[in-house]
Amino acid sequence: MASNLKNLSEHSGKNMKGLQDKKFAIVVSEWNEEVTESLYNGAYETLLDNGISKENIEKHYVPGSFELSLAAQWMAERKEIDAVICLGCVIQGETKHFDFICDAVAHGITNVSLKYNKPIIFGVLTPNTQQQALDRAGGKHGNKGDEAAFTALKMLGLAKGL
Template identity: 55%
Template sequence: MATALKNLNEYKKDTFGDISEKHFGIIVADWHHEITDVLCQGAIDTLLQHGAKKENIYRNTVPGSYELTLGAQFLAQQEEIDAVICIGVVIKGDTKHDDYINHAVAQGLTTVSLKYNKPVSFGLVTTNDMQQALDRAGGKHGNKGVEAAAAAIHMLSF
């Protein structure tokens, strides 16, 4: 469903299991940090709200969204990490650069998840302009970081 038709903060909680002993790695792209920091905080708040311990949440930063894949792999290969949450922003520019980044990140994160048999959630905001990104970082469409954390929790309860 298109984000414009749904608030990112709305998700089903009835399938969530106990995450109090789970360890979460969060990879945050530093590019557009004014947005990714808000997305990351949404993810952390969601994890804590559902029982994760603050000391079991590890935040790591990579330069940009393209590097999320390798950052996710570094975390996923660590035995104590149960799920990885990836946070980034790609805003369309004058070229097709965004298409290449978005596709590479989506493919890469899927590969990491399957390789390590762990949830790797896709908290990548892909928009046409800055306002759309802000709308998905705590604005009128909610917070994509909340959605990414909820997806990780749901998959751990699978």
């Protein structure tokens, strides 16, 4: 569903019980920092609001969204990390660079998740404009960071219930 039809910060609490001891790594791209820091704040607050302690949340920076996959792999290799949330923003430009980066990041994050059998969450915005990014990073469409944290919690809850 398009985010202009749904607020990204609205979610149900299904599959989210008994996760207080889980540990999260949040990897944040420094590129488009105004957007990515807002995404981080949304994810961090959502985890806290759902019973995760500050001590169980790590924050790590990478230069850009392309580097999220490798950093996610480094985090996933650590046994004590239960889920990794990757946050970035790639804004459409005048060249095909956007397409290559978005494709590489999406595939990279998916591959890490499957390789390590852990939730590695794709919290990367791919808007056409800066304003669209801001609208999805705490603006009129909610915060994709909230959505990424909820996704991590729900996936851990699903795994716990299997």
